[in-house]
Amino acid sequence: MAKRIDVSGLSAYYGSTRAIEDISLTVEPRTVTAFIGPSGCGKSTVLRTLNRMHEVIPGTRVEGKVMLDDVDLYGPGIDPVAVRRTVGMVFQRPNPFPTMSIYENVAAGLRLNGVRGKSDLDGIVEQSLRGANLWNEVNDRLNKPGMGLSGGQQQRLCIARAIAVSPDVLLMDEPCSALDPISTLAIEDLIAQLKNEYTIVIVTHNMQQAARVSDRTAFFNIEGTGKPGKLIEIDDTPRIFANPTQRATEDYITGRFG
């Protein structure tokens, strides 16, 4: 089930450095929300706070609230491991597990969480690979290593792996930046399909991509090096690209800086 994300007063730190400051935004269910902004503006950090991946790096901490429907992900008694099962993530570089086959990669999330039963797994693996538009390309070599696929296929394998644990939200951190245009197109088509079932947040450096795939766009910016990143504005994607309310957004989108 797709869920709504409500972020309020969110700040994140690396040691004593504040990376993002006072972020508040809402991500609607069954939509694609794109995070854009110059390098170092904290958009990836914001993304990583949404499934508590930020705190995987030693010395980091988070302040503020992230509500997933009516649960505060940073509330007391919340298990970060369980959060990540609910809010999945796809990374910039495809990172299939090198020791596992295609099948095992897709089943990894379930198997590592203790799901057994071959027939259940078979069904979920096929369904996830179909969901990631990869089934037709790999169904005859499921037992071959995942690392043997092309970059674009590997990334779709990672998406299949992420949706196999049936999360409510899918976070994507520049999922196409290491891919060629054809693979990028395949992933973008996939995102358009996936939003029927999932809430999707995608970080991208490619503004055309944001314009193509997203319903809503958030623009982040940073005042200077060492300063925390801030959310400048979030609005429907056509509005952001045609008629932003903030001057900085317009400058960035038209290529005057960044």
Add this chain to the structure above:
Amino acid sequence: MSLSHPSPVRKAKNSIAYVVMGLAFVVACVPLVSILWTVIVKGAKDFNGYFLSHSMRNVSENQNSGGAYHAILGTLEQVGIAAVITIPLSLLVAIYLVEYGRGRLAQAVTFFVDVMMGLPSIVAGLFVLSFWLLGLNNKASGFAVSLALLILMMPIAIRSTEEMLRLVSPALREASYALGVSKWRTIVKVVLPTALPGIVTGMMLGIARIMGETAPALLLAGAAESINPNVFQNPQGSLPLFAFNESQNPSAFAVNRGWAAALTLIILVMLLNLIARLIAWWKAPAASR
């Protein structure tokens, strides 16, 4: 700026560097090949089925008879016990250092691993002698040798495992965390399998290293000439010790036995390395095969 062929000076420099490199390689190979050649030629005289299957019980040093079975058995048991204790312990220490260790304790562990790395084997032997034999009143035995060997193997095993675990890309750990897999399961199911070939190689290098240690056996095994499969009681033989003792004897037959024992030791170490490579190849990520 000229885009034509490299200048004669550069060509000459290249040739000189090429020759120097080649010579360095040959020089480095000379001792290696010469050791192997000497041991094979001299060791082959006595190296046969009889040598491998008989002990020195009731064999006088002047006789052209006897064998190294008691020593082979002793070495395999002593090294085996040391390895069985060291492998899981060092694996856990390395996991702690790479995945969990922060602050003082981790620094202290790293420091002592470094210190132990340079520990001379005679010191490890003397430590066990004063602690286990003289201090706790135990008799010389194969197990005492195992204790000294595991002290010697531990730092090598920890350090190499640590390096291998650090080589596993953080992206793989993150991929696993992002699937809602706990840290420990990530380590066991993702990190360790990925690093396994390297870990196995490191462990085998450690075993190969301790297999040839003579000093601990000299101090702790007692001199046994007959077969003693019990590591906990009575003196036990050891291959390096056997090679050492026989080579010290004036009898030409004893010296021959010493060479054969040296050859046996080299073959054992090579076999272990071969097994390690096989395991590493078999467990390697399939794509890189």
